[in-house]
Amino acid sequence: ETGVTQSPTHLIKTRGQQVTLRCSSQSGHNTVSWYQQALGQGPQFIFQYYREEENGRGNFPPRFSGLQFPNYSSELNVNALELDDSALYLCASSGQQMGETQYFGPGTRLLVL
Amino acid sequence: GESVGLHLPTLSVQEGDNSIINCAYSNSASDYFIWYKQESGKGPQFIIDIRSNMDKRQGQRVTVLLNKTVKHLSLQIAATQPGDSAVYFCAENMNRDDKIIFGKGTRLHILP
Numbered sequence: 728e729t730g731v732t733q734s735p736t737h738l739i740k741t742r743g744q745q746v747t748l749r750c751s752s753q754s755g756h757n758t759v760s761w762y763q764q765a766l767g768q769g770p771q772f773i774f775q776y777y778r779e780e781e782n783g784r785g786n787f788p789p790r791f792s793g794l795q796f797p798n799y800s801s802e803l804n805v806n807a808l809e810l811d812d813s814a815l816y817l818c819a820s821s822g823q824q825m826g827e828t829q830y831f832g833p834g835t836r837l838l839v840l
Numbered sequence: 841g842e843s844v845g846l847h848l849p850t851l852s853v854q855e856g857d858n859s860i861i862n863c864a865y866s867n868s869a870s871d872y873f874i875w876y877k878q879e880s881g882k883g884p885q886f887i888i889d890i891r892s893n894m895d896k897r898q899g900q901r902v903t904v905l906l907n908k909t910v911k912h913l914s915l916q917i918a919a920t921q922p923g924d925s926a927v928y929f930c931a932e933n934m935n936r937d938d939k940i941i942f943g944k945g946t947r948l949h950i951l952p
Contacts, residue, residue: 731883760939769929769942770884783939817883819940828874829940831883 730754731820731832739838740808748803748835750818758782759801760829761793762817770817776801813839852949859917861946863930866911872933874940875904875915877926884929884942887915917948925950 730753740746752759758777762770772785776795790806799820805812815836819829853859865873871892876884888899890906890913897904903916913930927945934941 762940762942767944769931769944770940772939772941775939785939819883828886828889830886831876833881833883 731818731830733816733818733832733835735835736833737836737838739840741840742808742810744808744839745804745806746808746837748805748816748818748837750801750803750820750832752799752801752818752820753830756820756822756830757799758821758827758829759795759799760819760821761801761803762819762831763787764815764817764834766814773803808839810839813837849944850947850949852951853920854951855920855922857920859915859920859924859948861915861917861928861930861948863913863915863943864911865913865930865932867932867934868908868911870932870934873904873906873913874931874933875902876929876931876942877924878929878945879926887928920948920950922950922952924948 732751734749760775761773763773764770773787773791774784775782779795792804795801815834817831817834819831821827821829874889875887877887878884888902888904890897890904895906901918905914927947929942929945931940931942
């Protein structure tokens with residue numbers, strides 16, 4: 728186990744709703760990255776937070792937003808949910824130095840109906 | 841498009857044999873590569889990594905080989921076991937400070 732936890736494990740929403748996913752990073756890690764993994768695909772980078780600030784963003788629209796808290800836990804918020812947002816959302820944490828190995832949590836499975 | 845890709849979507853290996861999973865990358869400036877294992881219903885699990893100043897790195901039952909001339913990466917698993925059944929992703933961290941770029945993955949199937 729990596730020590731990275733995510734909640735909830737599963738979630739069902741309808742189109743147009745908003746969702747908040749949560750991640751607790753591994754002890755000693757100050758960087759959190761979020762990824763979206765569609766069924767049968769590799770994870771796609773959404774964004775990264777380093778010391779409470781966004782530090783890089785992938786090709787996702789602004790309705791995907793995030794936060795990092797002083798204890799380095801993080802939230803991913805998605806507004807105006809679309810059917811294609813159905814996926815496994817993964818959080819990964821990494822250590823004190825930039826570029827350290829990222830360790831993933833178990834993910835949150837989101838289904839949008 | 842993605843700069844990291846895999847040659848085969850599925851690999852079937854007899855239990856006890858060695859497994860070799862291949863990966864190609866396109867960006868010659870890439871300097872850090874990672875292999876992840878993902879079991880059903882779980883997040884990717886770090887297996888081994890290698891930096892571009894190396895051509896081989898060994899772990900427990902795993903070896904990663906990097907050929908920068910042909911931009912090729914491979915993961916070798918010795919004495920494959922049923923617990924090795926999973927999807928394996930090679931991934932690239934280009935800037936070493938933010939995103940990891942994943943390929944589509946290779947499913948390793950262990951035959952009894």
